[in-house]
Amino acid sequence: MTAFGLYQHQEISCPNSVTGDAGIFFLALINTLFTNQCQLGNKDDYPIDSGPTLVDNEVFDYIIVGSGAAGSVVASELAKATQSRILLLEAGGYPSPTSDIPAFHPSLQKTTEDWQFHTEKSNESCLSFKFGRCLWPSGKTLGGSTTINHMLYVRGSKHSFNSWAAEGNLGWSYHEVLPYFKKLEKLEAYELKASKQYGMNGLLPLTRNRLHHPVRNVILDSVKEIGYKVYSHEGGLGFFEALQTIYQGVRKNAAKVFLADSRALPNLKVATEALVEKILIEKDLKEANGVVVNIAGRNLNIYAEKEVIISAGAVNSPKLLMLSGIGPKSHLGSLGIETIHDLNVGQTLKDHLTYPIITLTLNDSSVKYSSQNPTEELFKYFANREGILSNTGLSNILGYLNTKNHTGEPNVKFNYHIVLRQDSYAISQYRKNLNLDDTIIESIAEANKHSHILVISVTLLDAKSRGKIYLRSRNPHEKPLIHSGYLSDEKDLETLLKAIRIVEKQTETKAFKKLSAQLVNVDIPNCRKYKFRTDDYWRCAIRNVATSGHSPIATCKMGLVIDPDAVVDALLKVHGVGKLRVVDSSIIPSSTKADSAAVSLMIGQKGTQMILNGFSVIKHDSR
Structure with a gap:
């Protein structure tokens, strides 16, 4: 029941008619809210839910598990390019209206649209988190994490893709994957069109923030003062304003973009609230031939004549493989799961590690802000999709730097977030x-009582530390065990420390002094014994407060058959098991030095082409 529904059976005494400018504005706001409430989170923007109509033993050509960045692309492209019968299974439901509003993206974590994963306790990291566990948000809804993330679109380092190819993953060098990025992209930032760096004819709108925040120029001027370049778009070491998957003030998640026309595709069915519990594998042939899926309490066996494609993400893809008997034999055996194929699934986990709370107070009088009247901003957004709700503040300003020098590949990233006073x-x-x-x-809240604060995050882009993902039990409804491995390699600690030192230099520039910026000594109880801003203090703070950068990869690593850690080959086929592919961020063998959203979309696009090409590049090996 809506809030309005509470009054359906009550006698309501209304005030006299509202008058004056305020009254006119109030009535306009109410009318706008009523008119626009159905335009956000509208189910008509998404596929029809075919879950209730699926029956046991139904047969398709392709079954795709997961409707995130990669899965949505694969389902859409396969359905358009072929007459094959395709089933896309999504464990979550339809996205909420809240998810459409860019400024509200932080509110989507720890909701029903989030899997709400967490790490296991460690003696080396996450020491000041409740229960000693860092949170790992991951989208559980149509569109996956593209529905709850910060909407940034960054392709990543050219060198990173070239290193994939150098390791034997044919077809994955930067110049070979670039066409797949461009096929996705529809650049709407007109000031960048002359650069010809981005695609113009794809479905995914790429835009820039429509509002320039007052602190934007301060940040960009400050980094120039300490010797870093500012670019018009990503590329090289320095700072830039990232493109975002926002169009006309509304988030464009992968499902909305790539599955919007699925209602006109009779060969594509999509089921929501459909948790896949197991991949069905013919043991004699070692071939996948279907899945067991739970839909509204019904357990159905659904079969695939051509392939099963796993696009469930860096946590759920390895989980599903292991539940199905594909994974480390000793681990599966300890849970009583018969091993169909012994592979190092989940054993090479990598993630970005972020120190998220470098906090500065800013002098109120030196920063000029536009009106922050909530009612006015609501009206702006619902009437015209404008105002502060239509964008993400400073979060699109990114810095990619190398802590050792001003050349080479970036190893850290910088993000910024403004919090207005009180x-x-x-x-x-x-x-x-x-x-x-x-x-x-x-x-932090105490500092915010008296001033605006700028919160700066520094992120490790290519951690040396490795983690592992294991099953918690044989129960497919239980979350897996995530052993992050954060800071198990001391080099990561030192790199983050150097990144924090760069931030300190930035805050001491003339640009920041104009704002009377002051670093806040955030009270971390476990670090009180160290003097603020000493190396020992920052090392302690990092071990206590650093957390996930939300870009896990390599849990179903792509690699050659001779690589003992490889789970899939360069065609994304699972080693040793036929008719089974993994197409998502879990296959990424090493960091692209960027968030995983854009590269996951590219993997979906390239993976689809590989499926359509059949066996033309690499023969499936029988390891």
Whole structure:
């Protein structure tokens, strides 16, 4: 029942007619809200849910598990290019109206649209998080993580893709994957069109923030002062304003973009609230031939005549393989799961590691902000999709730097987030999403009572540390065990420390001094014994507060048959098991030095072409 529904059976006494400019504005706001409420989170933007009509033993040509960045692309492209019968299975439901509003993206974590994964306790990291566990948000809805993330679109380092190819993954060099990026892209940022760096005719709209935040120029001027370049788009070491998957003030997630016309594709069915529990594999042939899926309490066997394609993400793809008997033999045996094929599934986990709370106070009088009246901003957004709700503040300003020199590949990333003075909503989101010890958040909240604050995050892009993912049990409804491995290699600690030192230099520039910027000594109880800003203090702070950068990869690593850690080959076929592919971020063998959203979309596009090409590049090996 909606809030309005509470009054359906009550006698309501209304006030006299509203008058004056305020009254006219109020009535206009109410009318706008009613008119626009169905335009956000509209199910007509998404496929019809075929889950209730699926029956046991139904047969398709392709079954795709997961409707995230890669899965949505694969389903759409296969359905358009062939007459094959395709079934796309999504464990979550339809995206909420909230997910469409760019500024509200932090509120989507720890909701039903999030799998709400977390790491296991460690003696080396996440020490000041409640229960000693860092949170790992991951989209559980149509569109997957593209429905709950920060909407940034960054392809990544050319060198990274070239290194994939150098390791024997034929077809994955940068110049070979670039056409697949461009096929996806529809550049709407007109100032970049002359560069010809991005695709113009794809479905995915790429835009720039429509509002320039007052602190934007301060950040960009400050980094120039300390010797870094500012670019018009990603490329090279330096700072730039990233493109975003936002169009006319609304998030464009992968399902909305690539599955929008699925209602006109009779060969594509999509089922929501459909949890795949197991891949069906013919043991004699070692071939996948279907899945067991739970839909509204019904367990159905659904069969695939051509292929089963797993696009469930870097956590759920390895989980599903292991539940199906594909994974480390000793681990599967310990849970009583028969091993169909012994592969190092989940054993080479990598993730970006972020220190998220470098906090500065800013002098109120030196920063000129536009009106932040909530009612006015609501009206702007619902009437015209404009205002602060239509964008993501400063989060699109990114810095990609190397802590050793001003050349070579980036090894750290910088992000920025402004919190206006006494912004209790923003502080509540930090409290919820970080899940840190209350004392730490209260320390930040106290600073925010008196000033605007700028929160800077530094992120490790190519960690040396490795983690592992295991099954918690044989129960497919249980979350897996995530052993992050964060900071198990001391080199990662030192790299983050150097990144923090760069931030300190940035805050001491003339640009920041104009704002009277002051670093806040955030109260981390476990680090009180160290003097603020010493190396020992920052090392302690990193071990206590650093958390996931939300870009896990390599849990179903792509590699040659001779690579003992490889799970799939360069065609994304699972080694040793026929008619089974993994097409998502879990196959990424090494970091692209960027968030995984854009590269996952590219993997979906390239993976589809490989499926359509059949066996023309590499023969399936029988390891």
